[in-house]
Amino acid sequence: MFQGQRVLTTVASLVGNPGRKLTFGLLRKLDDELNGRWVIEDLHKVMPVQLAVQASAHFVTDASFILAEGEIQGSIFKIDGLLQVEAITREASLKEEVPRQIFGGNATDDQLKKLEKQYEPINSDGMFVVLSEVHLDSAPVLDMLETMFQGYEQAGPPAAYIFMGNFSSRPFVPTAEGVRHYREGFERLKFMMHGLEAHVASGTRFIFIPGPKDPGAQTLPRAPLPQYLTANFAKEIPGVVMATNPCRVRHYSREIVCFRHDVLRLLRRHEAVPLLSSESQVQGFDDLRYTQAARFILDQAHLVPLPLEESNILWEYDHTMWLYPLPHAVFIGGSTPPFECSYKDCKFTSVGPFNAGSFYAYYPVKDELQICDVPDRAG
Missing domain, CATH: 3.60.21.50 (Purple Acid Phosphatase; chain A, domain 2)
Incomplete structure (x- = not known):
């Protein structure tokens, strides 16, 4: 591994794997009676998570693919860092x-x-x-x-x-x-x-x-x-x-x-964590949110x-x-x-x-x- 590179851990490999880890998967909210439960999943594992992130520099929504950084606490992956995978030109x-x-x-x-x-x-x-x-x-x-x-x-x-x-x-x-x-x-x-x-x-x-x-x-x-x-x-x-x-x-x-x-309007409704806003924003979308919403759709390739x-x-x-x-x-x-x-x-x-x-x-x-x-x- 070259200097500056990081190891990506699969969601299935997070279990029983101590220390800080970086994983990639689909972040989504469970549709059950326990309101507010979030999970991250890939093709082989669904892992309960705790979102300890106060705000994000990029859009993060329910049902989006993300890079999540954190560590296992018991049976829950505590996420304290979120990154967006950039689109390929x-x-x-x-x-x-x-x-x-x-x-x-x-x-x-x-x-x-x-x-x-x-x-x-x-x-x-x-x-x-x-x-x-x-x-x-x-x-x-x-x-x-x-x-x-x-x-x-x-x-x-x-x-x-x-x-x-x-x-x-x-x-x-x-x-x-x-x-x-x-x-x-x-x-x-x-x-x-x-x-x-x-x-x-x-x-x-x-x-x-x-x-x-x-x-x-x-x-x-x-x-x-x-x-x-x-x-x-x-x-x-x-x-x-x-x-x-x-x-x-x-x-x-x-x-x-x-x-x-109306996907641009609906992105706001399904935010998993708040987007860091510019000081000029009072309500709804500002220039930053417009740009980040566009980037988010292109990054997700969907x-x-x-x-x-x-x-x-x-x-x-x-x-x-x-x-x-x-x-x-x-x-x-x-x-x-x-x-x-x-x-x-x-x-x-x-x-x-x-x-x-x-x-x-x-x-x-x-x-x-x-x-x-x-x-x-x-x-």
């Missing part, structure tokens, strides 16, 4: 010969290399417009959409729009009235988009990702919105894609993950590092939630205000609700990100 992952197809799609290595070397350099200006909480039953939202569409129709259409739900200001109810109300929103959008000739000519894609209050089962990943609820939108408007949630998009060699979920009862993931599709290797960009739509940060060469963005008129413009090849505002037509 994309470059390092690819050096390990991780298949590029793990991201999704059926393109071969030769096809991906051709896209990167031959087509990507001559299409470096391709732009993605990303929006969240696009309420199609709101007149102000529809006005802002029309202004945005007309602006890009004249200035030059983007490569794609990514619309994340919810697509109605009120939760979908599976009644005749609920279906009618929901379909009307897409009818309005369809009417608005019929005149976008420059978008059609340039082959712009319109990607729609359902939100938690849109139609569908409350499980992850969520299935695409069905045609009968979207007024046959995808059949009548060229380039429309009804996508899953989360959605993975490959733009030449660039990999983008979009996810509509879009929803939360307890099972909160994440509600279909286990046979859990791989769709993975963030390994790290993509080039991750966009999260939810109730959290817009912010962006970079970590391990991955751009992480909370898109924020569109009802305030803000959205993001992302240039994947250039690796540039801009927050934009819809101009006020009245002013």
Whole structure:
């Protein structure tokens, strides 16, 4: 062992092993009558723990993987130090010969290399417009959409729009009235988009990702919105894609993950130990918490590092939630205000609700990100 290196002890080997130890495992709270019991576990052992940590410099939540330092006291592992395992950079992952197809799609290595070397350099200006909480039953939202569409129709259409739900200001109810109300929103959008000739000519894609209050089962990943609820939108408007949630998009060699979920808000609810806060924080999230929340998700390499009862993931599709290797960009739509940060060469963005008129413009090849505002037509 080299100087400065430390020995990692498995959870199973902690029993009867005196002295300070460093172990790695899943930290979780037991769902039983003894409120407040925590355990750390790996594939072979579940060990009761006592959290003697007052605060952490990084997010630590229920059902997250951690490095824990402490010592055995009786049958309990007393933890007085917590460390987060840092994410592996994309470059390092690819050096390990991780298949590029793990991201999704059926393109071969030769096809991906051709896209990167031959087509990507001559299409470096391709732009993605990303929006969240696009309420199609709101007149102000529809006005802002029309202004945005007309602006890009004249200035030059983007490569794609990514619309994340919810697509109605009120939760979908599976009644005749609920279906009618929901379909009307897409009818309005369809009417608005019929005149976008420059978008059609340039082959712009319109990607729609359902939100938690849109139609569908409350499980992850969520299935695409069905045609009968979207007024046959995808059949009548060229380039429309009804996508899953989360959605993975490959733009030449660039990999983008979009996810509509309030995971950033839920992280706070499931904190195992408090996060060290900046002096400026009064309540909720500050800049430090935003950055640490983004880092935590990327370090965990999973879009929803939360307890099972909160994440509600279909286990046979859990791989769709993975963030390994790290993509080039991750966009999260939810109730959290817009912010962006970079970590391990991955751009992480909370898109924020569109009802305030803000959205993001992302240039994947250039690796540039801009927050934009819809101009006020009245002013």
